[in-house]
Amino acid sequence: MKLKSLIEEASQCQGRTVAVAAAEDEEVIEAVAMALKHRLGRFVLYGDRERVGRLLKEKGCTRFSDVEIVHANSVGQAAELAVRAVHLNEADALMKGHVSTATLLKAVLNKEYGLRAGRVLSHVAVFDVPGADRPIIVTDAAMNIAPDLEQKVQIVNNAVSVARSIGIEQPKVAALAAVETVNPAMPATLDAAALAIMQKRGQISGCLLDGPLALDNAVSMTAAKHKRIESEVAGCADILLVPDIESGNMLYKSLVYFANARVGAVIAGAKAPIVLTSRADSAESKLYSLALAICSAAK
Numbered sequence: 001m002k003l004k005s006l007i008e009e010a011s012q013c014q015g016r017t018v019a020v021a022a023a024e025d026e027e028v029i030e031a032v033a034m035a036l037k038h039r040l041g042r043f044v045l046y047g048d049r050e051r052v053g054r055l056l057k058e059k060g061c062t063r064f065s066d067v068e069i070v071h072a073n074s075v076g077q078a079a080e081l082a083v084r085a086v087h088l089n090e091a092d093a094l095m096k097g098h099v100s101t102a103t104l105l106k107a108v109l110n111k112e113y114g115l116r117a118g119r120v121l122s123h124v125a126v127f128d129v130p131g132a133d134r135p136i137i138v139t140d141a142a143m144n145i146a147p148d149l150e151q152k153v154q155i156v157n158n159a160v161s162v163a164r165s166i167g168i169e170q171p172k173v174a175a176l177a178a179v180e181t182v183n184p185a186m187p188a189t190l191d192a193a194a195l196a197i198m199q200k201r202g203q204i205s206g207c208l209l210d211g212p213l214a215l216d217n218a219v220s221m222t223a224a225k226h227k228r229i230e231s232e233v234a235g236c237a238d239i240l241l242v243p244d245i246e247s248g249n250m251l252y253k254s255l256v257y258f259a260n261a262r263v264g265a266v267i268a269g270a271k272a273p274i275v276l277t278s279r280a281d282s283a284e285s286k287l288y289s290l291a292l293a294i295c296s297a298a299k
């Protein structure tokens with residue numbers, strides 16, 4: 001499913017509420033305005049009432065009834081209130097506003113009012129890459145810094161459930177490394193090989209997984225054939241599991257800045273999906289992320 005059709009799909013999911021933490025941000029309100037126009041759901045905006053209200057007015061949102069402001073005295077309080085609302089099932093998804101990623105994630109991980117669900121939380125980004133015939137999912141580019149093997153299993157599980165929520169029933173997962181052969185000097189190749197065996201032995205389900213694969217032979221059939229790799233995943237991967245946050249973040253940003261890819265992303269594995277875009281992301285990208293969150297919350 002292309003990201004544009006995700007907006008249509010999300011608009012069919014009736015009655016979803018999104019809690020926005022520290023909504024006093026022009027790009028965030030722009031995305032909320034677009035979401036309201038597409039009737040994606042109801043938005044509760046936590047933040048400075050005056051500033052949020054002024055931005056809503058500027059973006060022409062005052063005619064919408066599906067938007068409410070809840071005043072917070074500080075960014076930290078806005079994050080806590082928004083997270084609490086999701087914790088209490090008053091909202092179905094959380095969106096990051098003008099608050100640092102670390103502040104919001106710490107609230108999300110809070111034991112008393114946070115959104116832990118006994119799983120690893122991980123970032124899942126869905127890209128429309130110009131020239132690609134399918135969405136490309138990258139994980140984890142933004143949350144887990146250096147995941148171990150067990151965390152990678154859960155990162156795969158989270159990405160598989162997001163893939164399923166957008167209609168990819170049995171996604172093909174490439175566990176990426178710099179090379180497609182096991183090299184004990186490159187720990188990512190060892191984890192990737194272990195993950196491939198785990199999938200074949202049924203310890204990971206709902207997907208096909210192979211690795212180690214280098215990026216070229218994960219996504220290009222020509223490159224895979226050139227290397228004579230016999231695999232159901234090589235050349236046609238849907239999900240790219242990256243070894244760590246640095247490689248993932250650079251892949252993410254390369255796709256956006258060099259390849260003009262469109263992206264929508266969520267944190268999965270929590271009680272509810274979380275939209276965690278960076279300030280540099282466009283309002284359009286934030287809209288796609290909201291649509292992805294609403295679709296994955298609904299399933």
Ligand SMILES: CCCC(=O)SCCNC(=O)CCNC(=O)[C@H](O)C(C)(C)COP(=O)(O)OP(=O)(O)OC[C@H]1O[C@@H](n2cnc3c(N)ncnc32)[C@H](O)[C@@H]1OP(=O)(O)O
Pocket residue numbers: 101102105106109119120121122141142143144145249252276277278
């Ligand atoms: C791609 C575009 C967008 C971006 O570029 S975003 C920018 C890049 N991202 C970041 O800067 C965030 C990177 N991650 C982090 O900073 C940290 O890992 C993060 C998420 C803030 C957590 O840090 P800390 O609060 O220091 O966590 P900690 O390791 O001390 O653990 C505290 C408790 O939380 C738990 N935890 C941490 N990460 C988790 C996860 N992924 N899933 C589930 N639980 C998690 C951890 O187990 C610990 O629990 P407990 O207190 O021992 O029970």
